């Protein structure tokens with residue numbers, strides 16, 4: 228099975244983790260400091276605070292910004308549920324903004340219609356790895372007196388107008404899950420230029436306590452004070468060592484992802500029933516996902532038909548995302564539903580993420596496109612591996628097939 232994404236682990240990564248296993252500190256140790264310093268340098272931000280996941284990063288950042296019950300936070304509908312879930316865990320209400328049909332990034336014009344007296348922040352998601360227009364969102368947030376949070380879980384390694392992702396928002400959140408561009412197994416990071424926020428984040432990830440275990444050990448004291456709410460959102464040194472080792476190869480991986488994406492663009496160009504997302508000329512795309520939209524294929528096959536067909540052929544395509552406001556819990560809790568974000572809803576039915584990861588070969592890209600072309604010309608209900616004639620002789624209801632749909636043009 229060719230997966231839609233896969234981590235790259237080399238011997239240097241393994242050696243870095245093993246070195247931590249042989250050391251005194253498995254958590255709250257010096258590897259976490261080194262990863263944070265390296266990550267802050269990489270993103271050009273003043274502070275980086277490592278946490279246990281991208282979700283933890285979002286939760287800590289929102290809490291650190293003071294988001295609390297009674298507040299509203301604007302989030303894009305076209306994102307992973309974690310973005311909105313973090314808002315609800317702060318007791319606040321997520322208000323869903325629609326997206327630009329060309330890029331599927333948050334639509335600031337729609338967001339502007341959602342600002343109320345209670346709105347405290349806007350979260351922008353760098354969907355598929357394309358950085359949002361940080362300058363525009365900065366002005367938007369300033370004009371409305373909002374905090375600006377970037378969910379950059381897709382876009383580590385990307386840039387906007389030459390500036391690395393991680394320095395434009397009040398806080399930027401990253402995920403290091405294995406499908407993301409850089410991995411620590413599980414893990415996350417918040418970058419910020421606000422020293423006070425960085426201090427609050429470090430406290431929040433460690434039970435709201437003012438010093439870490441290592442600081443107390445080094446100072447030879449046992450006393451600590453819990454000065455605010457918190458929980459355990461720490462990243463271990465094993466994970467931090469892996470992250471720092473991975474960071475050294477991230478630029479090379481981003482270039483390779485862009486090369487492969489460019490090849491997809493060229494091969495898909497002649498096919499009018501499939502369209503890649505637009506890329507802004509000022510965006511340095513991190514290419515976490517290669518997302519296409521499926522239109523009317525000659526054989527009448529829709530997005531779900533391509534998803535199934537590719538799976539049957541060993542190609543692990545995926546769907547990012549079913550818009551958050553359509554999930555049951557959001558409908559129940561916040562009375563959301565169809566019609567609120569029509570562009571995201573339409574995209575939720577037509578998007579497909581094709582395999583893309585640094586170790587993928589150009590031959591594999593070409594293979595994926597060949598399979599897409601073959602599937603496009605097959606009638607939608609026809610099972611893979613069966614010629615049209617064999618299918619016809621099986622007749623409607625035979626095998627796993629639905630009655631044949633429209634014939635290919």
Ligand SMILES: *Cc1c(COP(=O)(O)O)cnc(C)c1O
Nearest residue numbers: 280281282307309380402403404
């Ligand atoms: C992956 C992801 C998250 C959550 O990150 P985890 O590390 O899995 O907790 C949040 N937002 C977006 C957009 C993501 O893709």
